[in-house]
Amino acid sequence: xxxxxxxxxxxxxxxxxxxxxxxxxxxxxxxxxxxxxxxxxxxxxxxxxxxxxxxxxxxxxxxxxxxxxxxxxxxxxxxxxxxxxxxxxxxxxxxxxxxxxxxxxxxxxxxxxxxxxxxxxxxxxxxxxxxxxxxxxxxxxxxxxxxxxxxxxxxxxxxxxxxxxxxxxxxxxxxxxxxxxxxxxxxxxxxxxxxxxxxxxxxxxxxxxxxxxxxxxxxxxxxxxxxxxxxxxxxxxxxxxxxxxxxxxxxxxxxxxxxxxxxxxxxxxxxxxxxxxxxxxxxxxxxxxxxxxxxxxxxxxxxxxxxxxxxxxxxxxxxxxxxxxxxxxxxxxxxxxxxxxxxxxxxxxxxxxxxxxxxxxxxxxxxxxxxxxxxxxxxxxxxxxxxxxxxxxxxxxxxxxxxxxxxxxxxxxxxxxxxxxx
Numbered sequence: 001x002x003x004x005x006x007x008x009x010x011x012x013x014x015x016x017x018x019x020x021x022x023x024x025x026x027x028x029x030x031x032x033x034x035x036x037x038x039x040x041x042x043x044x045x046x047x048x049x050x051x052x053x054x055x056x057x058x059x060x061x062x063x064x065x066x067x068x069x070x071x072x073x074x075x076x077x078x079x080x081x082x083x084x085x086x087x088x089x090x091x092x093x094x095x096x097x098x099x100x101x102x103x104x105x106x107x108x109x110x111x112x113x114x115x116x117x118x119x120x121x122x123x124x125x126x127x128x129x130x131x132x133x134x135x136x137x138x139x140x141x142x143x144x145x146x147x148x149x150x151x152x153x154x155x156x157x158x159x160x161x162x163x164x165x166x167x168x169x170x171x172x173x174x175x176x177x178x179x180x181x182x183x184x185x186x187x188x189x190x191x192x193x194x195x196x197x198x199x200x201x202x203x204x205x206x207x208x209x210x211x212x213x214x215x216x217x218x219x220x221x222x223x224x225x226x227x228x229x230x231x232x233x234x235x236x237x238x239x240x241x242x243x244x245x246x247x248x249x250x251x252x253x254x255x256x257x258x259x260x261x262x263x264x265x266x267x268x269x270x271x272x273x274x275x276x277x278x279x280x281x282x283x284x285x286x287x288x289x290x291x292x293x294x295x296x297x298x299x300x301x302x303x304x305x306x307x308x309x310x311x312x313x314x315x316x317x318x319x320x321x322x323x324x325x326x327x328x329x330x331x332x333x334x335x336x337x338x339x340x341x342x343x344x345x346x347x348x349x350x351x352x353x354x355x356x357x358x359x360x361x362x363x364x365x366x367x368x369x370x371x372x373x374x375x376x377x378x379x380x381x382x383x384x385x386x387x388x389x390x391x392x393x394x395x396x397x398x399x400x401x402x403x404x405x406x407x408x409x410x411x412x413x414x415x416x417x418x419x420x421x422x
Contacts, residue, residue: 002308005216006287013290015060017412019045020162039162058158062121065156065164066103070117074185077203078210079103079117082140084347087114089355092143094344096337101140108203109186112176114149116140125155130167137169144176150185201362207300208307208365211403214294215304218285219381225286226386228271228377229295230263231399232256233280247405250397264390271377271388282404283377283386291411293395295404301380302372306364310357318353
């Protein structure tokens with residue numbers, strides 16, 4: 001149901017906005033280099049949420065912070081839930097009886113490329129919770145079959161202000177650790193997207209999977225807020241190193257500001273005006289109710305389109321896949337374990353078929369990526385002609401070579417930041 005993609009985005013964004021806030025730091029408490037603000041739990045979280053709600057939020061926050069650290073700062077292209085996307089398709093990671101890590105990813109520049117990540121979060125994360133997380137990582141390490149991998153444990157504490165710890169857990173000898181001694185986490189640097197071209201078919205396929213939810217929202221969500229936004233072409237991450245992130249804020253991108261000024265000086269700018277050397281255009285749309293806009297480039301959009309078409313085809317052709325989904329809708333299961341067993345079997349069948357057809361999927365995604373350069377947005381959007389926007393007032397914008405994010409000034413966290421410190 002791709003038209004419901006925005007509801008999944010809501011589920012990921014709104015808990016953070018409800019339970020976090022930004023507050024100013026009094027001048028007497030500021031340290032050198034401080035921004036003058038800090039991220040803290042909101043009063044809604046501290047005094048208005050009951051224990052189970054705080055626990056659910058801890059899970060969401062822990063996953064968010066692990067993603068921010070590993071992908072935004074350490075150069076990991078993307079993370080996956082390990083039970084749905086086991087590393088290298090290895091068996092055993094969907095066993096509900098085992099306590100295993102949360103996330104996995106493949107780092108293009110690490111001598112131990114497969115990363116297993118356990119994300120802990122709570123009011124105060126201490127040695128007990130971290131020791132439990134380390135054991136989960138070691139249990140996952142035992143399933144890696146000798147593949148070189150790294151075990152990372154993140155801990156996010158909510159008390160007083162949001163802060164994180166990161167532990168690089170030693171891999172048990174003989175289970176795929178870096179016995180050569182070169183075990184340090186690679187220096188931060190732009191992820192694959194920051195180069196402007198995806199290095200190979202696998203990295204492009206990973207990018208399409210990572211951006212699939214945003215694509216579904218752009219393609220099948222409301223067309224009311226669809227906009228085409230121009231940026232100056234070129235690898236933005238090289239203009240200002242950002243410690244692993246390939247996103248460049250608009251305020252640090254004078255080329256784009258100059259480009260938009262030139263386009264505004266014309267009597268009228270349309271989508272055709274953006275199809276010229278030196279310009280890259282992104283399709284964007286708001287996530288209703290969040291104050292956030294998301295978008296992507298034409299080529300990545302076309303790659304995601306091919307990937308989604310292939311996933312739908314595989315699901316349709318997989319025996320038992322749709323049957324299992326129908327059973328979930330039509331039957332009342334006695335326990336949540338019964339329901340999870342059916343879902344796990346359906347996911348397993350789908351994953352096996354997807355692995356079998358990986359080569360075909362890779363070719364189709366790459367073909368879509370190259371073909372997207374020659375397609376108009378109306379073609380890619382099923383006949384919808386989006387409006388060109390040259391001046392997004394009231395937005396903080398940032399973009400990489402293929403992805404875009406913007407935050408409205410009225411977004412809850414930003415609005416809270418304008419309040420004076422107590």
